[in-house]
Amino acid sequence: MIITNIPLVPGKQIVEHYGLVSGSTVRAKHIGRDIMASLKNIIGGELKGYTELLNEARKEALDRMVEQAEKLGANAIINVRFSTSSVAQGAAELYAYGTAVKVE
Amino acid sequence: MSNENLAIFQIILNNLDIVFFIFLFFLGLVSGSIAENNHYKSIKKREEEFINIPVVNSGDFIDETREIENIYFVSGSCVVALDYFKMFFAAIKQIFGGRIESYETLIDRGRREAILRLKEKAMKKNVDIIINLRIETSSIGQNAGQKGGIGSVEVFAYATAISYRK
Numbered sequence: 001m002i003i004t005n006i007p008l009v010p011g012k013q014i015v016e017h018y019g020l021v022s023g024s025t026v027r028a029k030h031i032g033r034d035i036m037a038s039l040k041n042i043i044g045g046e047l048k049g050y051t052e053l054l055n056e057a058r059k060e061a062l063d064r065m066v067e068q069a070e071k072l073g074a075n076a077i078i079n080v081r082f083s084t085s086s087v088a089q090g091a092a093e094l095y096a097y098g099t100a101v102k103v104e
Numbered sequence: 105m106s107n108e109n110l111a112i113f114q115i116i117l118n119n120l121d122i123v124f125f126i127f128l129f130f131l132g133l134v135s136g137s138i139a140e141n142n143h144y145k146s147i148k149k150r151e152e153e154f155i156n157i158p159v160v161n162s163g164d165f166i167d168e169t170r171e172i173e174n175i176y177f178v179s180g181s182c183v184v185a186l187d188y189f190k191m192f193f194a195a196i197k198q199i200f201g202g203r204i205e206s207y208e209t210l211i212d213r214g215r216r217e218a219i220l221r222l223k224e225k226a227m228k229k230n231v232d233i234i235i236n237l238r239i240e241t242s243s244i245g246q247n248a249g250q251k252g253g254i255g256s257v258e259v260f261a262y263a264t265a266i267s268y269r270k
Contacts, residue, residue: 003177004264006163006236011172046217047256048181050244054258058179080177082248082260084242092244 001066002076002103009076012103018072022097023064026087031067054094058082061096074100132189140209147216154223161264163236171269176229178265180221183244184214185256211257215239218259231265238262 002009029050036049061082069077080098087093116123166172186194190206193218197204218239225232240260 003173004175005177005238005262006264010166010175010266045136045143045184045187046214047183047185050256050258051181054183056179058181058260060216082240082262084258084260086244
């Protein structure tokens with residue numbers, strides 16, 4: 001599966017469009033990470049626990065999008081975009097969307 | 105213990121919240137600035153290392169004359185948080201307005217770190233150019249957006265990496 005965030009696949013021809021595919025996940029942080037993060041808030045700087053958590057979550061959203069594209073028979077997703085929104089306190093939704101296409 | 109010492113001890117005990125605040129303030133000041141200096145040093149060092157990979161935020165920088173071997177999707181992210189010293193400093197600054205440099209450096213660090221992580225991932229795949237870099241910033245954390253809350257900011261950078269056939 002080729003994933004790009006530009007409206008084409010360089011060096012390849014788009015032969016078929018399958019429309020929008022998307023994947024999302026809502027994640028909450030767990031207490032252990034939260035305690036560590038609030039301790040880190042005293043010193044400031046990077047919160048490694050959250051970085052990890054969001055990376056995992058974003059990977060899952062991407063995987064779901066890829067899964068959906070595979071079901072449609074696509075072999076590439078172009079113009080991928082991300083969006084993040086906080087649904088509730090301590091929970092975030094990560095959303096990935098793109099256009100599924102077939103390239104040759 | 106003499107009476108005088110006991111009295112001082114009593115005062116400290118009665119104002120434990122203030123003592124705690126002062127302690128956090130100085131802890132934030134010292135360790136925050138040490139951490140920032142170290143981070144900037146490492147950022148500068150790594151930026152020099154990766155200077156030979158071109159990164160553009162436009163999508164049409166592809167060399168048409170060369171054959172493309174592989175296309176990858178690369179990303180990097182970083183969550184940064186404020187410390188008590190920065191918050192306090194910013195609260196004072198907000199009375200007069202103007203630039204809040206302590207926040208600026210924080211977000212700058214996060215952004216450069218995210219881009220460096222993206223480049224690191226791209227380096228491992230031996231790419232020649234990174235195109236269409238996009239950076240997204242969002243505030244997360246339980247107190248995000250609330251008044252008086254400790255903010256943490258997530259910076260996410262994503263791009264398309266291309267390697268040409270040698």
